[in-house]
Amino acid sequence: MRIILDGMGGDHAPASVVEGAVLASKKIEHEICIIGQEELIQAELGKYKYDAAKITVIDAREVITNDDAPVRAVRSKKDSSIVKGINMVKNGEGDIFISAGSTGALMAGGLFLLGRIQGIDRPALASVYPIMGSKASLLLDAGANAECKPNNLLEFGIMGNIYMEKVLGRENPRVGLVNLGAEAAKGNTLTKAAYELLEQSHLNFIGNVEAREVPKGACDVIVADGITGNVILKLTEGLAWNILQVMKKKFTDGMKAKLGAALLLDKIGELKKDFDYSEYGGAPILGVKGPIVKMHGSSSANAVMNTILKGIPFVEGNVVETIQNSVLEIEEITLSE
Amino acid sequence: MRIILDGMGGDHAPASVVEGAVLASKKIEHEICIIGQEELIQAELGKYKYDAAKITVIDAREVITNDDAPVRAVRSKKDSSIVKGINMVKNGEGDIFISAGSTGALMAGGLFLLGRIQGIDRPALASVYPIMGSKASLLLDAGANAECKPNNLLEFGIMGNIYMEKVLGRENPRVGLVNLGAEAAKGNTLTKAAYELLEQSHLNFIGNVEAREVPKGACDVIVADGITGNVILKLTEGLAWNILQVMKKKFTDGMKAKLGAALLLDKIGELKKDFDYSEYGGAPILGVKGPIVKMHGSSSANAVMNTILKGIPFVEGNVVETIQNSVLEIEEITLSE
Numbered sequence: 001m002r003i004i005l006d007g008m009g010g011d012h013a014p015a016s017v018v019e020g021a022v023l024a025s026k027k028i029e030h031e032i033c034i035i036g037q038e039e040l041i042q043a044e045l046g047k048y049k050y051d052a053a054k055i056t057v058i059d060a061r062e063v064i065t066n067d068d069a070p071v072r073a074v075r076s077k078k079d080s081s082i083v084k085g086i087n088m089v090k091n092g093e094g095d096i097f098i099s100a101g102s103t104g105a106l107m108a109g110g111l112f113l114l115g116r117i118q119g120i121d122r123p124a125l126a127s128v129y130p131i132m133g134s135k136a137s138l139l140l141d142a143g144a145n146a147e148c149k150p151n152n153l154l155e156f157g158i159m160g161n162i163y164m165e166k167v168l169g170r171e172n173p174r175v176g177l178v179n180l181g182a183e184a185a186k187g188n189t190l191t192k193a194a195y196e197l198l199e200q201s202h203l204n205f206i207g208n209v210e211a212r213e214v215p216k217g218a219c220d221v222i223v224a225d226g227i228t229g230n231v232i233l234k235l236t237e238g239l240a241w242n243i244l245q246v247m248k249k250k251f252t253d254g255m256k257a258k259l260g261a262a263l264l265l266d267k268i269g270e271l272k273k274d275f276d277y278s279e280y281g282g283a284p285i286l287g288v289k290g291p292i293v294k295m296h297g298s299s300s301a302n303a304v305m306n307t308i309l310k311g312i313p314f315v316e317g318n319v320v321e322t323i324q325n326s327v328l329e330i331e332e333i334t335l336s337e
Numbered sequence: 338m339r340i341i342l343d344g345m346g347g348d349h350a351p352a353s354v355v356e357g358a359v360l361a362s363k364k365i366e367h368e369i370c371i372i373g374q375e376e377l378i379q380a381e382l383g384k385y386k387y388d389a390a391k392i393t394v395i396d397a398r399e400v401i402t403n404d405d406a407p408v409r410a411v412r413s414k415k416d417s418s419i420v421k422g423i424n425m426v427k428n429g430e431g432d433i434f435i436s437a438g439s440t441g442a443l444m445a446g447g448l449f450l451l452g453r454i455q456g457i458d459r460p461a462l463a464s465v466y467p468i469m470g471s472k473a474s475l476l477l478d479a480g481a482n483a484e485c486k487p488n489n490l491l492e493f494g495i496m497g498n499i500y501m502e503k504v505l506g507r508e509n510p511r512v513g514l515v516n517l518g519a520e521a522a523k524g525n526t527l528t529k530a531a532y533e534l535l536e537q538s539h540l541n542f543i544g545n546v547e548a549r550e551v552p553k554g555a556c557d558v559i560v561a562d563g564i565t566g567n568v569i570l571k572l573t574e575g576l577a578w579n580i581l582q583v584m585k586k587k588f589t590d591g592m593k594a595k596l597g598a599a600l601l602l603d604k605i606g607e608l609k610k611d612f613d614y615s616e617y618g619g620a621p622i623l624g625v626k627g628p629i630v631k632m633h634g635s636s637s638a639n640a641v642m643n644t645i646l647k648g649i650p651f652v653e654g655n656v657v658e659t660i661q662n663s664v665l666e667i668e669e670i671t672l673s674e
Contacts, residue, residue: 132583143517146525180480180567188483188564211568212575227525230517231548231568238549239576246469246611250604257604263597267587274583 003311004094007036008063008081009101011298017100018044020304025054032308033094035060036081060084066297070104074112082106086113089290095315098282098307100295107144110288117320119327122152123287124226125294126160127233128168128280131217132271136280138164138173139222143230144285150193151334153177153223157198157205158326159286160221166317167284167310176209176219178228183208190225198223200333240275281310286323291315340648341431344373345400345418346438348635354437355381357641362391369645370431372397373418397421403634407441411449419443423450426627432652435619435644437632444481447625454657456664459489460624461563462631463497464570465505465617468554469608473617475501475510476559480567481622487530488671490514490560494535494542495663496623497558503654504621504647513546513556515565521545527562535560537670577612618647623660628652 005021007014014036021032022045031054034041038059045055062080064073077083082101086109088094099106103125116123127142140156141148157175164173177195179187184195186208198205209218214232224232247268251261261268281303282293291314295307342358344351351373358369359382368391371378375396382392399417401410411420419438423446425431436443440462453460464479477493478485494512501510514532516524521532523545535542546555551569561569584605588598598605618640619630628651632644 132579133586146517146523146528178568180483180564186483191483191564210575211571214572215576215579227517227528228565228568231515231565232572234547234549235551235569235572236576238547239552239573240580241549242469242552243577243580243608247608249470250607251601253604256600260597260600260604263593264588264601267590267594267597270587271580271584 001030001095001312001315002093003030003032003308004085004088004097005032005034005308006081006085006097006099006101007034007041008060009099010295012300013100014041014044016299016301017304019048019301020299020308021055022048022050023301023305024308025050027309028312029054030312031056033058035085037061037063058084064102064105066102068102068105070102070108071112073102073105074108082109083113086110086290086292089292090114096291096293096311098293098295098311100297100299100304103144103294106292106294107285110285110290110292114289114292117287117289117324117327119331120155120159120287120323122148122155123285124156124159125283126163126286127283129214129222129233129236130275130280131215132274134217135170136168137214137217137220137222138168139224139229139233140286141224141226141229142233142283143226145226148190148225150190150197151330153190153194153225154197154201154333155287155330157203157221157223158201158330159323160223161203162319162322162326163284163286164221166319166322167313170220172204173220174206175203175221175223176206178211178214178222178224178232179208181208181210194223197333200336202329244272280306282307284314286319289320291320338367338649338652339431340367340369340645341422341425341434342369342371342645343418343422343434343436343438344371344378345397346436347632349637350437351378351381353636353638354641356385356638357636357645358392359385359387360638360642361645362387364646365649366391367649368393370395372422374398374400395421401439401442403439405439405442407439407445408449410439410442411445419446420450423447423627423629426629427451433628433630433648435630435632435648437634437636437641440481440631443629443631444622447622447627447629451626451629454624454626454661454664456668457492457496457624457660459485459492460622461493461496462620463500463623464620466551466559466570466573467612467617468552469611471554472507473505474551474554474557474559475505476561476566476570477623478561478563478566479570479620480563482563485527485562487527487534488667490527490531490562491534491538491670492624492667494540494558494560495538495667496660497560498540499659499663500621500623500656501558503656503659504650507557509541510557511543512540512558512560513543515548515551515559515561515569516545518547519545531560534670537673538666581609617643619644621651623656626657628657
């Protein structure tokens with residue numbers, strides 16, 4: 001297997017990307033090919049000992065930034081790491097593309113360079129949702145599709161179910177639809193129609209899930225339109241950050257508190273770790289004709305390594321082909337409506 | 338002023354409702370009239386010393402529960418505390434109705450008994466959103482309107498702004514629209530159109546707000562459709578609960594941790610208090626022709642007292658009349674589109 005890694009994406013590129021590749025290369029036998037401005041990547045690689053047969057570099061001169069308009073950037077910056085990397089997957093020169101770059105550009109690259117899987121109306125960004133003290137859930141759509149139709153939510157459920165089984169190793173995942181209340185009749189036109197479609201599928205659909213239950217791990221696959229999904233993800237991030245900040249402030253206020261906090265240092269560290277996205281390995285773009293994974297922009301070397309490791313079952317589990325094979329069911333359900 | 342208090346609503350009724358009324362009556366000169374099954378309320382009142390001129394009781398035999406279909410219950414249970422109480426406000430026998438009962442029944446009662454303010458298309462449930470370490474924000478719609486049009490979001494912004502100024506005392510509140518990203522072009526058809534309407538208003542509209550910024554107090558009035566608003570509120574509740582649970586478990590795991598937690602006891606208490614909705618005084622239903630406030634079903638006596646106290650500026654600030662007077666602006670903006 002040849003894993004294509006974007007050397008230029010993210011806040012700490014290429015340093016943490018290269019370090020993450022070196023860490024991963026010590027654990028796996030596959031080739032990791034880092035794409036980007038060669039001299040920068042080689043300079044970083046020079047800092048480490050590594051097996052030159054397992055880490056290679058391919059030059060790409062252009063860089064797509066978060067400020068670039070995604071579609072335009074993908075069309076015009078042909079020599080960027082994102083465009084070249086995704087094209088390598090398309091041409092069979094690579095098996096998966098991993099990047100901490102612009103989500104929009106990765107989505108546009110997936111759509112225009114690889115193409116949608118026929119029968120999937122809207123590819124989705126799936127994001128791991130950390131559950132404190134338990135196994136993470138998978139949330140989709142995490143924000144790629146602001147406007148959704150009921151069949152899109154069915155697709156999200158089916159694609160998320162496949163990724164959850166094949167990559168995250170959860171058997172028969174519980175699929176839930178985020179809604180106002182648990183009853184089938186709750187919600188708006190979109191959620192009511194999506195409920196009916198999901199109920200007809202082969203999925204282990206547990207029905208509507210109130211947002212209150214999501215952080216408690218009420219379902220393994222969390223289905224929502226892109227705005228709701230984005231709100232869930234970002235609010236969780238913001239609230240957890242805020243709670244930890246306020247906690248830090250309070251726990252360092254006064255000698256007695258400081259002493260108490262010192263005794264709890266390892267426990268507080270564990271709390272923080274529960275919210276650490278870097279453990280879970282990136283957000284796959286599902287529904288395009290090849291594996292693409294988006295990492296958090298601020299990914300550490302450890303996060304990069306974990307994303308590379310999780311990329312292997314994404315490829316070996318034939319997730320893309322399995323989604324392709326599920327299209328018939330989606331069509332049968334939506335056409336029977 | 339005569340405050341009508343539902344003696345039968347909520348998980349701890351009538352005990353905590355009556356106790357809250359007694360506590361409030363010691364702080365204010367207004368009459369608090371508790372409505373519900375008289376013998377139950379009198380039995381509770383008998384436990385306290387109170388000024389009989391300031392706390393009165395009106396009998397209502399029926400009870401609307403959370404299991405009742407709201408519209409049907411409001412139409413059929415004429416002798417319930419909710420229907421009788423709201424009718425007292427309608428007939429000028431009371432100035433405000435406060436209840437910890439069914440949200441749906443209160444909304445239906447507001448709509449069918451008091452009626453919508455002419456020019457307001459959709460009344461909203463506004464909910465105080467606690468911001469840790471800072472002043473609370475106000476979120477609307479909190480879940481009463483699953484299906485929203487752009488003009489509804491404009492109405493939510495305008496009504497929320499008035500309540501924030503008049504009742505919560507925040508000058509020139511910052512109004513934000515929850516969305517995928519900060520740019521005006523972000524989001525779906527609904528948020529894009531709502532953005533344009535809000536921008537034309539006299540409000541201190543700060544634009545789109547990402548969910549990540551909401552818990553940090555990015556805006557004073559948080560505008561969202563009912564599903565998104567409900568997700569924000571419930572997710573915050575669920576996540577905070579979960580974090581506190583996990584913290585409790587970790588902080589009692591081992592002697593060293595227990596000792597640390599003992600030293601931090603007051604600080605942990607402060608953390609919990611930051612999420613305590615009972616401090617803020619209930620959720621007003623805005624857009625109907627009279628003041629109605631919904632309290633949390635599990636409201637403590639302290640929460641009931643605070644809701645009664647906040648009810649006074651709701652009445653004295655002429656919130657309902659001010660909303661009525663703002664209708665012209667809403668019409669001008671929406672008709673010019």
